[in-house]
Amino acid sequence: MPSAAPAAPPAVSAEHRPAPGGGVWRRLPQRVVTFWIVELQKLSHDRTELLTRAVQPVLWLVIFGETFSKIHAIPTGHVPYLDFLAPGIIAQSGLFVAIFYGIQIIWERDAGVLTKLLVTPTPRSALILGKSFAAGIRALAQVGVVLVLSALLGVALTANPLRILGAFVVVMLGSAFFACLSMTVAGIVLKRDRLMGIGQMITMPLFFASNALYPVKVMPGWLQALSRVNPLSYEVDALRGLLIYSPAHLGRDFAVLVLAVVLGVAAASSLVARLAR
Amino acid sequence: MTGAVSRPTETKGVACPVPAVACRGLRHRFGDHVAVDGMDLEVAQGEVFGLLGPNGAGKTTTIRVLNTLLPLQEGSVEVLGHDVRRAPMAVRRLMGYVPQQLSIEGALTGRENVTWFARLFDVPRDERRARVADALELMGLSEAADKLASTYSGGMVRRLELAQALVNRPALLVLDEPTVGLDPIARDGVWQRVEDLRDATGMTVLLTTHYMEEADVLCDRVGLMHLGRLRTVGSPRELKGHLGPDASLEDVFRRYTGVELDENSDKGGIRAIRSTRRTAGRLG
Numbered sequence: 162m163p164s165a166a167p168a169a170p171p172a173v174s175a176e177h178r179p180a181p182g183g184g185v186w187r188r189l190p191q192r193v194v195t196f197w198i199v200e201l202q203k204l205s206h207d208r209t210e211l212l213t214r215a216v217q218p219v220l221w222l223v224i225f226g227e228t229f230s231k232i233h234a235i236p237t238g239h240v241p242y243l244d245f246l247a248p249g250i251i252a253q254s255g256l257f258v259a260i261f262y263g264i265q266i267i268w269e270r271d272a273g274v275l276t277k278l279l280v281t282p283t284p285r286s287a288l289i290l291g292k293s294f295a296a297g298i299r300a301l302a303q304v305g306v307v308l309v310l311s312a313l314l315g316v317a318l319t320a321n322p323l324r325i326l327g328a329f330v331v332v333m334l335g336s337a338f339f340a341c342l343s344m345t346v347a348g349i350v351l352k353r354d355r356l357m358g359i360g361q362m363i364t365m366p367l368f369f370a371s372n373a374l375y376p377v378k379v380m381p382g383w384l385q386a387l388s389r390v391n392p393l394s395y396e397v398d399a400l401r402g403l404l405i406y407s408p409a410h411l412g413r414d415f416a417v418l419v420l421a422v423v424l425g426v427a428a429a430s431s432l433v434a435r436l437a438r
Numbered sequence: 439m440t441g442a443v444s445r446p447t448e449t450k451g452v453a454c455p456v457p458a459v460a461c462r463g464l465r466h467r468f469g470d471h472v473a474v475d476g477m478d479l480e481v482a483q484g485e486v487f488g489l490l491g492p493n494g495a496g497k498t499t500t501i502r503v504l505n506t507l508l509p510l511q512e513g514s515v516e517v518l519g520h521d522v523r524r525a526p527m528a529v530r531r532l533m534g535y536v537p538q539q540l541s542i543e544g545a546l547t548g549r550e551n552v553t554w555f556a557r558l559f560d561v562p563r564d565e566r567r568a569r570v571a572d573a574l575e576l577m578g579l580s581e582a583a584d585k586l587a588s589t590y591s592g593g594m595v596r597r598l599e600l601a602q603a604l605v606n607r608p609a610l611l612v613l614d615e616p617t618v619g620l621d622p623i624a625r626d627g628v629w630q631r632v633e634d635l636r637d638a639t640g641m642t643v644l645l646t647t648h649y650m651e652e653a654d655v656l657c658d659r660v661g662l663m664h665l666g667r668l669r670t671v672g673s674p675r676e677l678k679g680h681l682g683p684d685a686s687l688e689d690v691f692r693r694y695t696g697v698e699l700d701e702n703s704d705k706g707g708i709r710a711i712r713s714t715r716r717t718a719g720r721l722g
Binding site for chain 1 (some may be wrong): 477505506507529530531533535537538539540541542543545546547550554555557558559586596602
């Protein structure tokens with residue numbers, strides 16, 4: 162072991178510590194970018210997750226999509242079923258990534274990492290927002306895979322880069338909300354196993370009670386009511402509008418998703434400290 | 439109990455009247471259990487202060503109130519003049535913290551782990567790369583910096599955590615049982631780094647431990663905690679001196695609390711470290 166350390170930087174005393182300007186509003190985007198970078202770094206070290214997570218959307222598109230296209234069981238008007246389905250599967254990919262994101266925060270709690278994060282000068286809301294958008298980054302990687310596969314299967318996707326960018330933003334918002342939902346549940350149940358069970362319990366109902374697989378108008382009334390309060394429906398609606406030029410209510414969809422993220426961040430932020438105690 | 443400050447409270451010739459840590463009447467409960475029971479403590483800037491006691495003494499709870507992880511329930515706590523209740527962000531910005539548990543992100547490299555915390559502490563972008571490299575070098579991790587942290591040994595993980603805590607150049611470094619669970623060689627390495635750091639920077643260090651001999655060697659002053667209360671504060675020499683020439687800190691602890699420390703507490707202590715060092719030296 163070396164006996165002498167390299168010259169160390171001096172500790173900074175309280176009087177000399179520069180006060181960073183901008184407060185929470187400046188720190189919020191900085192923290193989000195920080196968590197994006199960390200998530201991308203993790204993905205770059207282990208790319209197998211991208212491949213394994215791509216299997217499920219591929220199955221939905223290739224098997225479910227192709228089959229239901231042929232049997233014309235779901236009325237989608239003049240839109241081919243595969244075109245109708247692809248935005249739903251994109252949203253589903255994000256949902257599946259995000260809904261289990263709370264497991265990561267419980268793992269970080271168990272590993273002691275969360276404790277250290279909570280004593281950095283990062284407001285709880287910025288920590289949650291950063292982590293939820295990091296889930297969005299992971300979801301975007303899936304979106305890329307599904308977009309390429311959809312194009313290969315002949316889905317008439319837009320080539321407009323602005324619309325594709327808009328779709329990325331929609332997926333980011335949707336995934337951020339579901340990650341917040343997952344972290345909120347994590348803050349309540351505090352255990353990985355319980356969160357896993359709850360995640361599995363709510364994922365498919367969220368998926369089926371949305372317009373991802375079929376139009377809202379073919380649903381029974383009670384399911385339509387559930388679909389209307391399900392943020393996934395607004396995400397899918399926006400994705401269809403942006404990617405396949407389907408009639409959509411983009412303003413309403415964005416507003417609902419942003420509101421859902423704000424509420425999700427507030428809920429998860431209020432509970433995250435429980436994980437550190 | 440307010441302990442007298444044994445080290446000069448000056449930094450670079452400028453008087454520093456503000457203590458690094460000032461707790462008055464700190465009390466913290468978990469339900470009916472009183473974990474910290476009316477603690478008064480003052481730690482001067484530049485000193486290495488050890489909070490000693492067995493498991494359950496209230497050391498970690500004290501640290502967690504101090505670093506804003508737990509809300510302040512009763513009493514007052516200031517870190518370098520900043521109230522933990524009113525200015526938690528200012529407190530966090532001044533503090534480097536290494537928790538008891540080995541805690542790094544194994545899916546990132548050592549350098550990425552430290553850079554992550556540099557960003558979270560708002561280290562300016564133009565300084566970030568150099569500061570990260572300095573912190574890694576200080577902890578002897580330059581060569582392993584670009585390996586995944588999941589491949590690090592326990593001692594390397596602890597040193598990486600120290601690098602994370604130091605990248606912000608904190609005025610107060612808080613170490614919660616920094617060597618617990620480490621083998622004697624790794625423990626030796628960590629303490630050597632802490633000593634080097636103290637010598638090089640004059641940084642205030644507040645550590646908790648239940649290894650009395652380590653505290654004896656490293657701390658300017660120690661506070662003995664038992665059942666949530668601070669029983670006495672002083673330099674190891676002073677405390678032992680009151681009991682006689684051959685007294686140890688264990689004897690002091692027994693004198694003030696009436697109980698023995700955990701009989702396993704010396705496993706991996708300084709004696710074991712020295713023994714291991716000698717063995718390692720013999721084996722080359």
